[in-house]
Amino acid sequence: MSPPPIAAGAAPGLFEARNPATLEPLGTVAATAPGDLGPAIAQAASVQRLWARLRLEDRARYLRRAAQAVIDELDEVVELLVAETGRPRVEVGALELLPAIDTLRWLAVHGVDLLGQRRIAVARALHPLKRARVAQEPVGVVGVIGSGSAPFAQPLAQIGAALIGGNGVVYKPAPRAALAADRLGRILARAGLPEGLVRIVHGDGELGRALAGADGVARVLFTGSARAGGEVARACAAAGRGASLEVSGADPMIIQADAGVPRAAAGALWAACAGAGQVHGAVKRIYVARALHDDFLAELVGLAAELRVGDPRDPATQLGPLAGAGRGERLGAAVAEALAGGARLCCGGPVSPDGLAGAFAAPTVLDGGAPGMRLMRERVAGPVIAVMGVADTTEAIALANAGAPGLGASVWTADRRHAHRIAHELRTGTVWINDHLPSPGAGQLPWSTVTGGSVWRSQGADGLRACVRPKLVTWDPPIGRSPWWHPYDPETSQAVRALAELRSVRDTDRQRALREGSRALARVARRSLRRR
Numbered sequence: 121m122s123p124p125p126i127a128a129g130a131a132p133g134l135f136e137a138r139n140p141a142t143l144e145p146l147g148t149v150a151a152t153a154p155g156d157l158g159p160a161i162a163q164a165a166s167v168q169r170l171w172a173r174l175r176l177e178d179r180a181r182y183l184r185r186a187a188q189a190v191i192d193e194l195d196e197v198v199e200l201l202v203a204e205t206g207r208p209r210v211e212v213g214a215l216e217l218l219p220a221i222d223t224l225r226w227l228a229v230h231g232v233d234l235l236g237q238r239r240i241a242v243a244r245a246l247h248p249l250k251r252a253r254v255a256q257e258p259v260g261v262v263g264v265i266g267s268g269s270a271p272f273a274q275p276l277a278q279i280g281a282a283l284i285g286g287n288g289v290v291y292k293p294a295p296r297a298a299l300a301a302d303r304l305g306r307i308l309a310r311a312g313l314p315e316g317l318v319r320i321v322h323g324d325g326e327l328g329r330a331l332a333g334a335d336g337v338a339r340v341l342f343t344g345s346a347r348a349g350g351e352v353a354r355a356c357a358a359a360g361r362g363a364s365l366e367v368s369g370a371d372p373m374i375i376q377a378d379a380g381v382p383r384a385a386a387g388a389l390w391a392a393c394a395g396a397g398q399v400h401g402a403v404k405r406i407y408v409a410r411a412l413h414d415d416f417l418a419e420l421v422g423l424a425a426e427l428r429v430g431d432p433r434d435p436a437t438q439l440g441p442l443a444g445a446g447r448g449e450r451l452g453a454a455v456a457e458a459l460a461g462g463a464r465l466c467c468g469g470p471v472s473p474d475g476l477a478g479a480f481a482a483p484t485v486l487d488g489g490a491p492g493m494r495l496m497r498e499r500v501a502g503p504v505i506a507v508m509g510v511a512d513t514t515e516a517i518a519l520a521n522a523g524a525p526g527l528g529a530s531v532w533t534a535d536r537r538h539a540h541r542i543a544h545e546l547r548t549g550t551v552w553i554n555d556h557l558p559s560p561g562a563g564q565l566p567w568s569t570v571t572g573g574s575v576w577r578s579q580g581a582d583g584l585r586a587c588v589r590p591k592l593v594t595w596d597p598p599i600g601r602s603p604w605w606h607p608y609d610p611e612t613s614q615a616v617r618a619l620a621e622l623r624s625v626r627d628t629d630r631q632r633a634l635r636e637g638s639r640a641l642a643r644v645a646r647r648s649l650r651r652r
Contacts, residue, residue: 463489
């Protein structure tokens with residue numbers, strides 16, 4: 121068996137990064153033991169207290185500088201990510217670098233407005249002199265736990281949201297994104313961020329769970345598998361802190377009879393094969409109207425055959441390697457199970473490009489099979505798509521909702537109103553119409569993941585608000601008194617009744633309140649204006 125792209129290095133306490141296409145070593149990073157998290161959290165907390173005193177506009181300037189630093193180092197970062205992730209250059213640029221730049225700029229512009237103080241109107245009849253505002257305060261230190269399939273743009277967006285909110289950050293990347301994380305730290309340092317405000321710690325799942333439950337962490341932002349996300353959520357719940365989870369699943373696509381076959385097939389192939397089918401939100405199962413089934417399948421298989429699998433450094437390559445041999449084995453086992461359950465293999469399978477030692481798979485298209493097969497129930501990393509013909513929309517929705525919940529679902533149709541009706545019936549946090557997987561390229565769009573009875577949100581305004589806590593602040597003048605303080609008397613009761621009737625929809629009630637309660641209201645008002 122080939123070694124994994126990230127393995128423990130020869131020296132104790134080191135992780136060794138490898139190119140997943142060639143398995144060549146790329147470098148090493150120092151690992152952090154779970155017991156050593158305390159100093160990193162304490163340092164971030166110490167610097168955060170000063171950082172939180174900066175105005176929102178000042179914090180935003182650091183994010184603009186970080187965006188410029190990404191632009192200045194664009195070519196170097198692209199080459200690093202191509203080597204470490206095995207994704208083609210164009211894909212790295214379009215799905216990692218451009219989103220990182222745009223999201224940082226969006227946070228710098230809109231974060232100030234979204235997190236600024238907001239005035240709340242108070243009923244003057246009840247509180248004549250009170251003023252109220254809601255301020256968004258930092259939570260303290262935010263733990264960010266990243267995914268190997270989202271090595272740069274997403275963690276930078278989450279860190280940026282935490283920073284504009286006035287927080288410190290401890291970031292634990294996935295082991296196979298270790299070098300990308302260190303480069304991210306260099307970019308933040310180049311932007312002039314105070315040293316220690318963002319700490320990067322390297323380790324495996326054990327370190328992630330330790331970070332989720334560590335003292336001094338106020339909130340956790342997690343990206344990863346549903347299993348690991350459940351462990352993080354339980355650790356956060358036990359520690360009494362909030363969490364925002366983006367967990368992956370088997371995202372469905374519903375293709376209606378009036379959809380355009382060429383466009384739907386091209387969109388399906390891209391959404392299934394971007395990042396070699398390992399990115400979060402990748403489509404895994406397609407439910408297509410039987411009237412289009414044969415044409416759609418033929419178009420999809422034809423397009424899949426045109427994708428070249430190989431070295432991502434080659435400009436002609438469209439599809440790079442899997443993250444490791446283990447993923448290839450799990451993909452093969454899931455395909456074998458589907459075939460045993462009656463599915464038909466239309467194209468794809470393991471491939472071995474010349475001169476490359478990594479694990480590769482050509483776009484794999486399966487037709488039919490059992491609704492309960494693994495490819496329909498859980499996320500299987502890799503460029504695989506299971507296609508199933510359905511009799512009608514009702515069947516498509518039922519099958520889509522019966523599978524593993526994911527980040528989103530897509531509906532392909534020319535009927536916009538019908539698409540929106542379908543969207544409301546799908547049990548998922550995100551529905552794309554005539555597209556699939558656009559959100560990674562748009563940091564201002566929220567991800568919403570539905571897991572069980574919970575909805576977890578990241579990115580966009582919701583993701584930004586996950587990094588702050590609202591605080592209501594009210595003000596009353598130092599003279600006068602509330603009309604509802606002690607002592608209670610008949611006039612106070614009469615004034616309460618008059619105020620209630622003045623809110624009535626009936627004219628007779630309002631007229632009676634003015635006729636019978638005016639004197640009591642006036643006396644209560646005078647009482648509230650006394651100096652004592």
